[in-house]
Amino acid sequence: xxxxxxxxxxxxxxxxxxxxxxxxxxxxxxxxxxxxxxxxxxxxxxxxxxxxxxxxxxxxxxxxxxxxxxxxxxxxxxxxxxxxxxxxxxxxxxxxxxxxxxxxxxxxxxxxxxxxxxxxxxxxxxxxxxxxxxxxxxxxxxxxxxxxxxxxxxxxxxxxxxxxxxxxxxxxxxxxxxxxxxxxxxxxxxxxxxxxxxxxxxxx
Numbered sequence: 794x795x796x797x798x799x800x801x802x803x804x805x806x807x808x809x810x811x812x813x814x815x816x817x818x819x820x821x822x823x824x825x826x827x828x829x830x831x832x833x834x835x836x837x838x839x840x841x842x843x844x845x846x847x848x849x850x851x852x853x854x855x856x857x858x859x860x861x862x863x864x865x866x867x868x869x870x871x872x873x874x875x876x877x878x879x880x881x882x883x884x885x886x887x888x889x890x891x892x893x894x895x896x897x898x899x900x901x902x903x904x905x906x907x908x909x910x911x912x913x914x915x916x917x918x919x920x921x922x923x924x925x926x927x928x929x930x931x932x933x934x935x936x937x938x939x940x941x942x943x944x945x946x947x948x949x950x951x952x953x954x955x956x957x958x959x960x961x962x963x964x965x966x967x968x969x970x971x972x973x974x975x976x977x978x979x980x981x982x983x984x985x986x987x988x989x990x991x992x993x994x995x996x997x
Contacts, residue, residue: 870950
């Protein structure tokens with residue numbers, strides 16, 4: 794399986810020094826200072842590299858599967874999630890027009906990208922799919938944190954390169970975070986992958 798990106802945005806990406814230069818930056822600054830397509834393309838490449846090997850082996854042995862469908866949409870899911878960077882946080886929000894809370898963002902992205910309707914709360918979402926070890930994370934996986942002194946109280950979408958996108962808290966905006974920071978390491982609860990066995994259970 795070969796992923797190609799021939800757009801001008803992709804070529805421009807390779808002129809950047811490191812992906813950390815923009816993922817660690819303030820999201821508002823990112824949106825204003827550089828074309829968003831650079832970010833989308835960069836993380837598309839990361840998603841493609843992460844899922845290519847697994848989906849290629851599965852296809853060769855068994856032919857197309859539901860997991861292949863999920864893997865083939867990983868790039869779209871990541872790009873769609875990144876398109877909401879800068880959208881205001883709103884408790885209970887589920888659309889870019891009203892704003893998002895953490896689970897609202899995840900639900901919206903999965904519904905629009907994969908046609909899946911996930912449960913409403915981060916705790917309930919944490920019961921869907923398969924548990925994933927941190928060193929096995931792939932773009933599109935869900936990462937959970939204890940930010941309210943209770944397990945699985947916060948959720949985000951993993952992007953690759955130890956980054957995830959999420960709607961943080963009241964007064965904040967959808968932004969990219971580095972999971973290697975002490976705050977997130979201390980609060981990490983685990984990760985889930987919406988695997989083939991769960992498609993029928995969560996589909997809209």
